[in-house]
Amino acid sequence: MDQEKLLEELVHPADTKMILVVLDGLGGLPLPEREGKTELEAANKPNLDALARASELGLAHPVLPGITPGSSAGHLALFGYDPTKYVIGRGVLEALGIDFPLEPGDIAIRGNFATARFTPQGPIIVDRRAGRPSTEHTVAVCRRLQEEIRRIEDVEVFIRPVKEHRFVVVFRGSGLDPRVADTDPQEVGVPPLPPQPLAPEAEKTARLATIFLTRLAEVLREEPATNFALLRGFSQRPHLKLFGERFHLKAAAIALYPMYRGLAALVGMEVLQVKEESLASQLAVLRQSWPDYDFFFFHVKATDSRGEDGDWEGKIKVIEEFDRHLPQIMELKPDVLVITGDHSTPALYRAHSWHPVPYLLYSRWARYHRDTAGFGERDCARGALGHFPMLYNMNLMLAHAHRLVKFSA
Amino acid sequence: MDQEKLLEELVHPADTKMILVVLDGLGGLPLPEREGKTELEAANKPNLDALARASELGLAHPVLPGITPGSSAGHLALFGYDPTKYVIGRGVLEALGIDFPLEPGDIAIRGNFATARFTPQGPIIVDRRAGRPSTEHTVAVCRRLQEEIRRIEDVEVFIRPVKEHRFVVVFRGSGLDPRVADTDPQEVGVPPLPPQPLAPEAEKTARLATIFLTRLAEVLREEPATNFALLRGFSQRPHLKLFGERFHLKAAAIALYPMYRGLAALVGMEVLQVKEESLASQLAVLRQSWPDYDFFFFHVKATDSRGEDGDWEGKIKVIEEFDRHLPQIMELKPDVLVITGDHSTPALYRAHSWHPVPYLLYSRWARYHRDTAGFGERDCARGALGHFPMLYNMNLMLAHAHRLVKFSA
Structure with a gap:
């Protein structure tokens, strides 16, 4: 037994x-x-x-x-x-670590601010930790992002700073599934990985993550270092x-x-x-x-x-x-x-x-x-x-x- | 997990x-x-x-x-x-023990030379180890068997000596399955057990084993002691x-x-x-x-x-x-x-x-x-x-x- x-x-x-x-x-x-x-x-x-x-x-x-x-x-x-x-998952753990009131069904994602160089073919990652910004800077950046990005489609978006280059994104809404691949390529000089859905049920979540990254890059386009982000550990509270x-x-x-x-x-x-x-x-x-x-x-x-x-x-x-x-x-x-x-x-x-x-x-x-x-x-x-x-x-x-x-x- | x-x-x-x-x-x-x-x-x-x-x-x-x-x-x-x-399986282990180059799908069988008395109703086992022949004798007997038995139906047969009364038989071909019962009756004065298929897929392998034993007895009919064999441990390399x-x-x-x-x-x-x-x-x-x-x-x-x-x-x-x-x-x-x-x-x-x-x-x-x-x-x-x-x-x-x-x- x-x-x-x-x-x-x-x-x-x-x-x-x-x-x-x-x-x-x-x-x-x-x-x-x-x-x-x-x-x-x-x-x-x-x-x-x-x-x-x-x-x-x-x-x-x-x-x-x-x-x-x-x-x-x-x-x-x-x-x-x-x-x-x-x-x-890493996203959930990170959200717990900042006392974020995670609800069942929420998708929590660990974000790392990164530096990208934008080419006609898309972004190329130059620094996976955006030169390790101060926590204060990350707090300010997250506040700006949150003001600009409150919803994507029918889903609420929460953006919260953690420490240095780390932050948390939470999607709250229906039709979400955490089976989405990390976007961190684990090396520099290459494009980020797409937030690939790992199951058909996760297509919406992957699409939201793609839109989120595009809008994030727009909001942060004037930032010298923290102008992009890598997403990891898409996860939900376990049952x-x-x-x-x-x-x-x-x-x-x-x-x-x-x-x-x-x-x-x-x-x-x-x-x-x-x-x-x-x-x-x-x-x-x-x-x-x-x-x-x-x-x-x-x-x-x-x-x-x-x-x-x-x-x-x-x-x-x-x-x-x-x-x-x-x-x-x-x-x-x-x-x-x-x-x-x-x-x-x-x-x-x-x-x-x-x-x-x-x-x-x-x-x-x-x-x-x-x-x-x-x-x-x-x-x-x-x-x-x-x-x-x-x-x-x-x-x-x-x-x-x-x-x-x-x-x- | x-x-x-x-x-x-x-x-x-x-x-x-x-x-x-x-x-x-x-x-x-x-x-x-x-x-x-x-x-x-x-x-x-x-x-x-x-x-x-x-x-x-x-x-x-x-x-x-x-x-x-x-x-x-x-x-x-x-x-x-x-x-x-x-x-x-015992057959595979015995084959490994003599450096036999076992291929995936091969059926390896441990053989023991035995002494049988042949009656109109079939063989009766008299000595389960054929009086423990010398390894040299077993080497010679295996060589003779290999010369006479190279194929059964569409399947290649390899016969290799191990030590004393022990030898290895390998079947190489298609349609083979190791789920065949041992033929050793574990006592003397009784007939050997038939190589019973333990699954429908193993019927060909069992039939080949039966034919192998018949041909072995023919080849060795003049031998005073090593005139029969018991087969055990039908097996394949595990995946x-x-x-x-x-x-x-x-x-x-x-x-x-x-x-x-x-x-x-x-x-x-x-x-x-x-x-x-x-x-x-x-x-x-x-x-x-x-x-x-x-x-x-x-x-x-x-x-x-x-x-x-x-x-x-x-x-x-x-x-x-x-x-x-x-x-x-x-x-x-x-x-x-x-x-x-x-x-x-x-x-x-x-x-x-x-x-x-x-x-x-x-x-x-x-x-x-x-x-x-x-x-x-x-x-x-x-x-x-x-x-x-x-x-x-x-x-x-x-x-x-x-x-x-x-x-x-």
Whole structure:
């Protein structure tokens, strides 16, 4: 039987509370500068280490061994959705990342401003990122475009800046289909690719994209650099059964970054407002809303950012900062607490990687190992949970929260 | 999504080089004579042990826990082909084992010379192996048969000796189908089974097999022992997407034994000529061809042979010999080096076994464990890779070689 269906059939309600802490990009690699310890192992984190000795540890694969997950794939697995089954397109992810209120059926497209040279035969791409304009410039350009392009045929068009050369286009209307090819030729000195329909149902969407690019070039014809655009990742919100309905949970997300708030909203979690960009502020929200929900997704971004910077000391510091705040979480006495990542971002590797993610599950029913040194990749590799697909995170959390009945007689 | 398809979609080219060393039948069992150490653990192998401390270790299941793989299943998994999906028939494997140039569509059949008593009701099998004739005798008998039987109907027939009572028959022509039942009754004193077609499309092949056996009995009617044959494993080359195309690799095989050369050829690897039957000669080929390929399959047979003999001291010596040659491999500075087996052949068990196979992956991005004692089953069981299906070997090698892009946004 399908794992997702099986799980849903076993779910039953209980009066228990769970917290899923995602330290983004948590997994690391041995650092020669730190005696072969990873970022997590090198961190001075007495609270996490003590918790590890009372918890089950393991290493989790967001997708499969060797496969490096994008952020959406990593989070889908954490939330109990098979990331190879539900793919979130780049356009949708980008729209989520700027808090754009995407409606079902909307086509979201990631745009990159580019520089083109216009010839009688059509445009030739000269710079695929338009010389990396400032975000301010892109904001201004998008405002002008939006004023000029509000509709194409019977379809509403939304144009929103993201960062530097990046922006989002959204088509809203009927008869739309996301199966349209990217227009980025991936090299310069050549024409852009046409927005080719990949299915007959996508002809209208492709036509709108062609008209959009023509009108964009007209509006921007006086711009020295940002005079054209490349379109990628035509996509729609995937059809996802809602998290709360699947697991009979009232779920809330406490995340600072739009993309993660967007992913939580996509599965139907309530996204709580956080006043300041700080762990303390996130924890204040957790405390205040503690009586109102039974599942909390608590997202910390900086582990990943420091990892991508190659800044292992910085990543270690983020882990140490989280450790100092951990007692505030423990004071709430959650029935189940998971601390893990959505993928690894080893500071040595400076990018998302395929290495499995350290995973800690604390509950009254944890099969802990007394000789655990602490929370680290090596103890996780030898932990009670072994290596497992992250898709089973919800199985484990629900089981420890007494929210699953016995399977079969 | 299907793992094989997913992997192929993520592959992208890179300028990195990989070596897959297969020490055939590497896995062992604790030897009471060696203080409970396995063959691998008992071997004096300083180079492998030092490498293990800089590598990721794990235990790999070629098929599934408890399932003992044949050599072809073990190698298919190593090469990234699901061994439960692509089955290589006994006839094909036997043909590969004698370097027979099998063409697509050929029907390969494993033959066993047998002794029959001919009665008015037909033959009765008296000895299923014809008293185990010498290989020389079988060579001579096959030559006579081939002279007399060159065609049956419109189909070419090839008859080739293997070893002792074993030979191979190949049918080449149109309208052939391998779904024909074995004729071996598995006991003596009874008639052979007819080569029954198991599908209407296989009626011609079954008829040819019947005629072949009749003509064989005529040709060999004066032979005292090798006067009949039993046919098994009717099979065709499976349709396999080529390794090089799937993974964008230029791949070469350095193997001494025909069957392994044949398996490598089956997936489209280039099979390099090795002058002498020695590790030194194999290594010379590796060095010479190093600039020309980016993936090398390097096969060492003797670990398996000594295991099957029950000769644990011999198997230990083979591992120690490989260890002395390991620095020559390291000098080439491969980006990724995997050292593993295609299955376990514990010397105590004297046969292929189901025990998972020790697996070592060395790369710049290895999540090594500093406290690793060396390359052995116990360290592998606690290693960074845990227990995993050998099918993921290619995922891991490609990931560490920077040849996979991120999955999803």
